[in-house]
Amino acid sequence: MNEPLRDPTGPRPTAPDRPRNTNGPDRLPSAGAAAPSLSSVVEAFAARRWPSDAAFDSFLPDDVRAVSSRYWTPIAVAAQAACWFDEFDIHTVVDIGSGAGKFCVAACLAGRKPRRFIGLEHRSRLVVAARALADLFQVGGCARFLEGALGECALPEAQAYYLFNPFGENVYCAGEPLDEEVELSEERLARDVATVQDLLRTSPVGTFLVTYHGLGGTTPAGFDELRVAGTWPHILRLWQKREPGG
Numbered sequence: 001m002n003e004p005l006r007d008p009t010g011p012r013p014t015a016p017d018r019p020r021n022t023n024g025p026d027r028l029p030s031a032g033a034a035a036p037s038l039s040s041v042v043e044a045f046a047a048r049r050w051p052s053d054a055a056f057d058s059f060l061p062d063d064v065r066a067v068s069s070r071y072w073t074p075i076a077v078a079a080q081a082a083c084w085f086d087e088f089d090i091h092t093v094v095d096i097g098s099g100a101g102k103f104c105v106a107a108c109l110a111g112r113k114p115r116r117f118i119g120l121e122h123r124s125r126l127v128v129a130a131r132a133l134a135d136l137f138q139v140g141g142c143a144r145f146l147e148g149a150l151g152e153c154a155l156p157e158a159q160a161y162y163l164f165n166p167f168g169e170n171v172y173c174a175g176e177p178l179d180e181e182v183e184l185s186e187e188r189l190a191r192d193v194a195t196v197q198d199l200l201r202t203s204p205v206g207t208f209l210v211t212y213h214g215l216g217g218t219t220p221a222g223f224d225e226l227r228v229a230g231t232w233p234h235i236l237r238l239w240q241k242r243e244p245g246g
């Protein structure tokens, strides 16, 4: 989909006031710790002192925050990816399976330059949470979220695709998936991995791919691994498609 996207090149977000109904006293990041203010988290990103995951996650709805350590990209990982986006001047990133928007919003806040992040997510409640998170951090012009399933709706063109093992849930044991709202099966896993591999095979030379904990299958031939960072629970990798025969 070549949908027009809003210009993200506005000023960097300033520290907004604490919004109502977020980060209240029942949302402390850890027992006995004071809840961080939204402005302190925004200022930490601006100063390149990455906030803790607990601090950032305190702005997510309770049920979404509860699964963060397993399902959402850690802040340090999003910040590393943002450094690569700066280094390679990647300005449009599509997060395939964007969940509650943590990667897109955190990478948007961590980057030195404004970028466009577009998340695709098939769970409606997570799209709602992601849009609320982007609004809260005043990055709605940079981070947008589309509701839909991979392969069932056109993806916007992007210089880079980001995947945090989005399809692994298809083969988790009973009780481990996020919910039962979407089809989860081995057949779907195979279908979704094949769709991503086709997307990458047909993407233009120069397309970047960033994976955290992999994409669920092999990266198609023709992609060179440019960077690897592995100090987190999983490995973060940056790839780029080279010229045929290159």
Ligand SMILES: C[S@@+](CC[C@H](N)C(=O)[O-])C[C@H]1O[C@@H](n2cnc3c(N)ncnc32)[C@H](O)[C@@H]1O
Residues within 6 Å of the ligand: 070, 071, 072, 073, 095, 096, 097, 098, 099, 100, 101, 102, 103, 104, 120, 121, 122, 123, 126, 148, 149, 150, 163, 164, 165, 166, 167, 192
């Ligand atoms: C591991 S989470 C990563 C979320 C986000 N990228 C982040 O790092 O914070 C994977 C997400 O992909 C979504 N997802 C899985 N398969 C999908 C599909 N076929 N189409 C759209 N979203 C999908 C899931 O609902 C889940 O929210």
